[in-house]
Amino acid sequence: MTLKEAEGIAERPAEVARTRASQRKLVWWAFKKHRLALVSAWLLAGMLVVIALCEFVAPFDDRHRDSAYTTAPPQVLKLWSDSGFGLHVDGYTSEQDPRSLRITYEANPEDRIDVGFFVKGEEYELFGFIPMDRHLLGPQDPGDPMYLWGTTTDGQDLLSQVVYATRVSASVGIIGVLLAFLLGIVLGAVSGYFGGWIDNAVQRVIELIMSVPSIPLWLGLAAALPAQMGPVGRYFIITTILALVAWTGLAREVRGRFLALRSEEFVTSAMLDGSSHTRIMFRHMLPSFSSHIIAALSLSIPGMILAETALSWLGMGLRPPAVSWGVQLQDASKWSVLSGAPWLLIPGLCVVLVVLAFNFVGDGLRDAADPYKH
Amino acid sequence: MVRYLGRRALYMAATLLAISLVVFVIISLPPGDYVTALQAKYSVMGQGLTESDVANLRQRYGLDGSLFAQYWHWITQIVLHGDLGMSFEHSKPVEDVIAPRLGWTIAVSLITLLVTWALAFPIGVYSAVKQHSVGDYAVTTMGFLGLATPNFLIALVFIYFSVTWAGSVPSGLCSPEWCDASWNLGKVLDLLGHLWIPMIVIGTGGVAGLVRIIRNNLLDELRRPYVTAARARGVPEGPLLRRYPLRVALNPFVSTIGWVLPMLLVGDIVVGQILSLPTLGPILLGALKAQDMYLAGSVIMVLSVVTVIGTLVSDLLLGWLDPRIRLGHQR
Numbered sequence: 293m294t295l296k297e298a299e300g301i302a303e304r305p306a307e308v309a310r311t312r313a314s315q316r317k318l319v320w321w322a323f324k325k326h327r328l329a330l331v332s333a334w335l336l337a338g339m340l341v342v343i344a345l346c347e348f349v350a351p352f353d354d355r356h357r358d359s360a361y362t363t364a365p366p367q368v369l370k371l372w373s374d375s376g377f378g379l380h381v382d383g384y385t386s387e388q389d390p391r392s393l394r395i396t397y398e399a400n401p402e403d404r405i406d407v408g409f410f411v412k413g414e415e416y417e418l419f420g421f422i423p424m425d426r427h428l429l430g431p432q433d434p435g436d437p438m439y440l441w442g443t444t445t446d447g448q449d450l451l452s453q454v455v456y457a458t459r460v461s462a463s464v465g466i467i468g469v470l471l472a473f474l475l476g477i478v479l480g481a482v483s484g485y486f487g488g489w490i491d492n493a494v495q496r497v498i499e500l501i502m503s504v505p506s507i508p509l510w511l512g513l514a515a516a517l518p519a520q521m522g523p524v525g526r527y528f529i530i531t532t533i534l535a536l537v538a539w540t541g542l543a544r545e546v547r548g549r550f551l552a553l554r555s556e557e558f559v560t561s562a563m564l565d566g567s568s569h570t571r572i573m574f575r576h577m578l579p580s581f582s583s584h585i586i587a588a589l590s591l592s593i594p595g596m597i598l599a600e601t602a603l604s605w606l607g608m609g610l611r612p613p614a615v616s617w618g619v620q621l622q623d624a625s626k627w628s629v630l631s632g633a634p635w636l637l638i639p640g641l642c643v644v645l646v647v648l649a650f651n652f653v654g655d656g657l658r659d660a661a662d663p664y665k666h
Numbered sequence: 667m668v669r670y671l672g673r674r675a676l677y678m679a680a681t682l683l684a685i686s687l688v689v690f691v692i693i694s695l696p697p698g699d700y701v702t703a704l705q706a707k708y709s710v711m712g713q714g715l716t717e718s719d720v721a722n723l724r725q726r727y728g729l730d731g732s733l734f735a736q737y738w739h740w741i742t743q744i745v746l747h748g749d750l751g752m753s754f755e756h757s758k759p760v761e762d763v764i765a766p767r768l769g770w771t772i773a774v775s776l777i778t779l780l781v782t783w784a785l786a787f788p789i790g791v792y793s794a795v796k797q798h799s800v801g802d803y804a805v806t807t808m809g810f811l812g813l814a815t816p817n818f819l820i821a822l823v824f825i826y827f828s829v830t831w832a833g834s835v836p837s838g839l840c841s842p843e844w845c846d847a848s849w850n851l852g853k854v855l856d857l858l859g860h861l862w863i864p865m866i867v868i869g870t871g872g873v874a875g876l877v878r879i880i881r882n883n884l885l886d887e888l889r890r891p892y893v894t895a896a897r898a899r900g901v902p903e904g905p906l907l908r909r910y911p912l913r914v915a916l917n918p919f920v921s922t923i924g925w926v927l928p929m930l931l932v933g934d935i936v937v938g939q940i941l942s943l944p945t946l947g948p949i950l951l952g953a954l955k956a957q958d959m960y961l962a963g964s965v966i967m968v969l970s971v972v973t974v975i976g977t978l979v980s981d982l983l984l985g986w987l988d989p990r991i992r993l994g995h996q997r
Contacts, residue, residue: 500684503974505928507935508950508966509688515954515962516695598816602936605818606951624822625940631829640819647814 319583322660329656332649339646343459347416350452351430351438354615356414358437358447361386363633364397366442366450369407379407381431381438394632406432442635444623453615454639460616462646464531465597469589471535472596476542477585481573483543484550491547498540506537510599514608523614530609534599538592545588549581583661591654594647601643617643670985678978685970686744690737693963751960755953760964763949768968771945775930778865782872782926783919789873790880791915795907797885805877812874818936821867825940828863864941868933872926879918887911917988923980928973 313321324330342349367381383403388395411430418424431438441450483494501509513533517526550573553559562576578585597617603609604618605625612619617639623629624636701723724730731739743749750760793805887893888911896906931946938947946965953962 496680500681500688503681503977504685504688504966504970505932505973507932508969509692511935511950511954512689512692512962512966513695515957515959516692518697594814601816602818605816606936606939608951608954621819621822625818627825627829630822630826634826637819637822637826640816640822643816643819644811644814648810651810651814 319657319660323656326652326656326659328652332652333656335645335649336653339458339462339649342455343462345418345428346455346459348418348424348426349428350449350455351413351427351440352449352452353414353416354448354453354456355613356449356452358443358449360447361397361437361439361443362395362447363445363629363636364437364439364443364447365399365633366635367399367438367440369440373401373404375404380404381407381440384437396632405436405438407438408432441638442633444620444636445629445633450620450635450638453620454617454642457615457617457620457639458642458646460527460610460614461597461600461618461643464527464534464600464610464616465593465650468531468534468538468596468600469593471532472539472592473542473585473589475535475539477546477578479539480543480546481550481578484547485554485569485573485577487551487554494543494547498543501537501540507599507602509537510534510603511606511608514603523610526610527614530600530603534596534603538596538599542588542592546585549584550577553577553580581661583657587654587657587661589654590650590657593650593654597643597647597650671982674978674981674985678974681974682971685967685974686741687737689963689967689970690740692966693740693959694733694736696957696959750964753953753958753961755956755958755961760961763961764946764964764968767944767946767949770943771931771934771947772972774861774864774868774934774943774945775927777861778869778872778930778933779923779926781865782869782876782930785869786873786876786880787919790877791884791912793877794881794884794888794915805881809874809878812870813878815870816936817867817871817933818940820870821863821937821940824863824867864934864937864943867937867941868930871933872929875929876918876922876926879922880915883918884911884915887914917984920980920983920987923976923983927976928969931969931972 323333347353361384364384364386370380370382371377373380382399382401383405384397385400385403386395386397407429409429410426411432411434412425413427413430413434415423415425439449439451441454444450444453479494483491510533513536514530517529521529559572559577562572567576600609600616601618601621604611604616605621606618607622610616610619620639621637624633624640630636701720705720740751743751748761750764752758753760753763756763789805793802796802890911893906893911896909901909934943934945935947935950937943938945939951942948946968950962950965950969953959953965
């Protein structure tokens with residue numbers, strides 16, 4: 293037996309496993325090889341947990357306002373002080389400049405604020421129906437200041453605000469993309485499957501929408517919203533507006549796939565079997581590239597999140613009392629405020645992180661989507 | 667080529683028509699129109715408009731009649747008389763508000779476009795030729811970051827550092843002492859001193875996107891059999907790279923005018939806001955917030971028209987450069 297043959301035998305169990313694995317398993321194996329994508333997927337999973345348990349994770353609720361501590365700097369969690377062992381933060385001493393009236397805060401090691409896990413705090417309803425008052429992390433005495441990421445110009449805890457904003461901003465991205473996808477999948481499928489004048493018409497509409505720069509278009513549509521509209525209504529309409537402009541890229545992707553698949557044998561045989569057009573499109577053709585669709589979905593969420601952030605930051609998207617990353621960053625846009633409070637840029641960091649994560653996961657999925665390629 | 671040109675021009679005309687429809691929808695979406703807004707403004711100031719004034723104004727702006735009639739009135743005014751309507755906020759014709767800023771907007775965008783190209787080309791080529799090197803990884807990482815960071819965030823970070831280090835924010839496009847001066851070397855230098863910040867802020871996304879495209883294109887090209895064949899025949903790397911792969915990889919420069927240009931214009935909306943540039947961005951935002959719809963709609967239209975022209979130019983250049991595209995359309 294030559295060395296080569298021996299290697300061939302040694303490889304065989306893996307080979308067998310490979311040929312017997314389901315497609316889902318193959319995609320997962322290919323995805324796992326993309327290290328960054330895997331880390332990003334965990335990050336996004338963590339984010340989803342935070343979104344679901346947002347009231348519990350945030351130390352304070354989103355209406356909490358402490359006028360004694362406006363734009364206070366972040367505190368550092370400590371384990372050890374002169375008075376013994378235990379998780380705590382230092383309190384603040386404040387000083388007001390008599391001329392500029394600007395208040396500056398210093399950490400005060402004398403003033404120890406004990407911090408604990410699962411502490412009692414403001415009451416809330418988890419998932420909207422389970423009444424609770426425990427928070428993941430918070431001051432032992434609910435009245436004490438514990439602002440790990442500092443406070444905003446209104447004296448709100450930045451950490452809690454970011455947690456609530458994550459729910460709003462990320463869900464705008466996800467819901468918006470799902471809406472856009474509904475439009476994109478139907479129009480893209482019809483366009484690619486039937487071809488001819490339908491295809492032509494849909495393609496012209498797509499090109500038209502793409503030819504208007506998207507942010508001005510979004511701004512123009514958002515400007516029509518009445519100023520007195522409630523935050524919930526505004527949230528849904530902004531999401532819809534984002535989706536109405538963003539479906540075009542997805543529709544193109546779907547159309548291309550349908551166009552390529554139309555001449556495959558399994559489609560012809562489904563036709564000869566007398567399946568209806570809808571059944572052929574959505575039962576036979578669509579599932580054959582569902583992993584590509586998930587990749588495309590994941591890659592279009594960042595655009596949505598960035599658009600919402602820009603829109604809200606410009607004051608044309610969501611508005612306070614709604615909190616989103618863009619709304620939060622408005623706080624940082626006055627340079628006199630920003631120069632003394634760089635922690636106000638933390639929401640921006642979240643945007644970058646989440647956008648990167650969605651991009652990496654999308655890239656990983658796209659590469660893994662076709663496990664039979666190699 | 668003539669047929670290709672004709673087809674593109676016809677297509678552009680259709681797009682322009684459709685854009686005008688979209689803009690008209692945006693103008694008519696908010697409740698109320700220019701004259702009702704004006705009436706409200708005058709009654710607040712304590713001097714109501716007479717019935718005949720109102721009727722005259724409504725007649726002048728063609729506000730009575732069906733939506734289609736209103737659109738027709740609006741578009742013919744623009745095409746025949748260059749009359750974009752009145753700006754409610756500025757109390758002057760829209761074209762007088764836009765005209766002085768249009769030049770700066772285009773100038774800033776074009777300069778940024780040139781700088782974007784000048785940066786993206788060498789970086790993209792380097793990272794493709796030296797694939798998997800430390801430099802390539804650095805470039806790829808920066809590219810991801812550049813695409814993931816909203817440009818207003820870059821501007822905010824810039825402002826933070828310039829306040830903490832230099833103690834002030836460089837706003838506008840010229841220092842006060844040079845603004846009214848006539849053009850000379852000093853003013854140009856002063857302008858360049860101000861221009862680099864908006865350029866970095868607006869251009870980062872464009873550079874990141876372009877580098878990625880050039881890198882991918884060049885990598886695809888370098889894997890082609892003809893490159894291997896040329897290498898096997900002993901063609902040195904430099905000339906080999908220059909002769910074909912690089913020329914093919916140059917295509918995205920031209921084809922991206924279509925999407926880089928709108929990206930730059932949009933960047934201007936955001937950046938102009940923070941750095942108070944004399945461009946169209948801040949005007950658009952102010953107009954939208956005040957629901958000054960003739961002005962807002964017109965700015966959107968101008969931006970779209972610039973984009974469409976950019977796309978046309980890039981299509982034509984591409985058709986001229988690349989026979990595959992020119993002939994592919996003739997089928």
